[in-house]
Amino acid sequence: MKAIIEPGNIHGTINCPPSKSMTQRAYAAALLRHGRTIIKNAGSSEDERAALEIIQQLGARVISTVDVAHFGCVPHLVEIESNGVHPIADTILCGESGLSARLFAPIAALSKQAIKIDGTGSLLRRPMTGIEEVFAQLNVSLTGFNGYIPFTIKGPIVPTAIKMDAGDSSQLLSGLLFALSSCATEPVTIEVANLNSKPYIDLTIDVLKYFGRNITHNNYKEFYIDPATFTNLENVKINIEGDWSSAAYLLVAGAIAGEVTIKNLDAASKQADVAILTVLKDAGATVAIHGDGVTVRREALRAFEFDATQCPDLFPVLSILAACCEGESYIAGVHRLFYKESNRAESISEMLQNFDVPFSISDDTLCITGVKKLQGTVIDSFNDHRMAMAATIGALRAGGQVDILHAQVVNKSYPGFWGDLILCGGKCTFVEH
Secondary structure, three states: OEEEEEOOOEEEEEEOOEOHHHHHHHHHHHHHOEEEEEEEEEOOOHHHHHHHHHHHHOOOEEEEEEEOOEOOEOOEEEEEEEEOOOOOOOEEEOOOOHHHHHHHHHHHOOOOOOEEEEOOHHHHHOOOOOHHHHHHHOOOEEEOOOOOOOEEEEOOOOOOOEEEEOOOOOHHHHHHHHHHHHHOOOOEEEEEEOOOOHHHHHHHHHHHHHOOOOEEEEOOOEEEEOHHHOOOOOEEEEEOOEOHHHHHHHHHHHHHHEEEEEEOOOOOOOOHHHHHHHHHHHOOOEEEEEOOEEEEEOOOOEOOEEEOOOOHHHHHHHHHHHHOOEOEEEEEOHHHHOOOOOOHHHHHHHHHHHOOOOEEEEOOEEEEEOOOOEOOOEEEOOOOHHHHHHHHHHHOOEOOOEEEEOHHHHHHOOOOHHHHHHHOOOEEEEEOO
């Protein structure tokens, strides 16, 4: 599908879609506990649906799912019953979700049954760094592994102290925290080097705590799992907070093209991408927080400097924000961009070139010189949801029509994106191509 975007101002109020990262973690926790879990405001993106299917393949039972249409997205109330990991299939399908692959591989290894970890599309090209070394320490066998999905694991995990490098991704560490907190009968320590994306580990710890599993750490270098501190809960109800990763796009839209209010956001969230508020303020946008709502209004924008190492998913939309600021902006952390749904260092470069925005990359930092108007053009999303959404927001400040190729890819994380943009006055049409 091709989206055709006309430039123009926007103004409106929307409800933020549920946090994809939190929903997937809540599903993992619901699988591992013995009892019933009610998850309110669970998301409906492709990644979240993949995680829900995975926990059913691993033995959880979905009792009911209620859809509630609201402001262009479809949150769910999901009721899950589980008795731990008892696979009913020999394969778990992770779609294109890197989080699901790395999160559920250690969880699947709790079983003595051989389980194939498989996926589709770009996930098959994303390195699964560290899995071989970690599983060897936990007495989990790994067959058919060449550094990528698919591969087969066979447990059960033998809980013990391990060491790992988390320089490429924190997602495997999240999976290990879930798995070991489920099977350890004595205190266990995970020694971690080079951890990036620390806020995502904070989110993992928060979700585990909600399910009675208290994890502590020493400055993110050692993580302590002590079953003596755990609480067994009969029933759990958890509400999924709004997704800052998704909200960032329309908040930037407000900053460069009008005014947007987004509800269902927690400014004190542990999500990494809440950092968008800091960047918007530094860039000179008006940012107002009122209860669970955030309003961003366009002002004269100035250049900013920001290190996105801990929140690399913001890179595409920060590139658009920088393109609309006066002066040279600097965004550090380019090394975190290579193994996403696309090579985002290359995708962002091509997007900026097509928008006729001057930029350079040096010493792990992207430098962007702002322009008064972006150029009307055609943007290939590279089947990357975040690139499609970022290019769409940039189109609001273009001098002419912008065509976004493979626009349907936004369904991976934010299926209500187009509806929310239109609700705020965005002018979009769609054609098959």
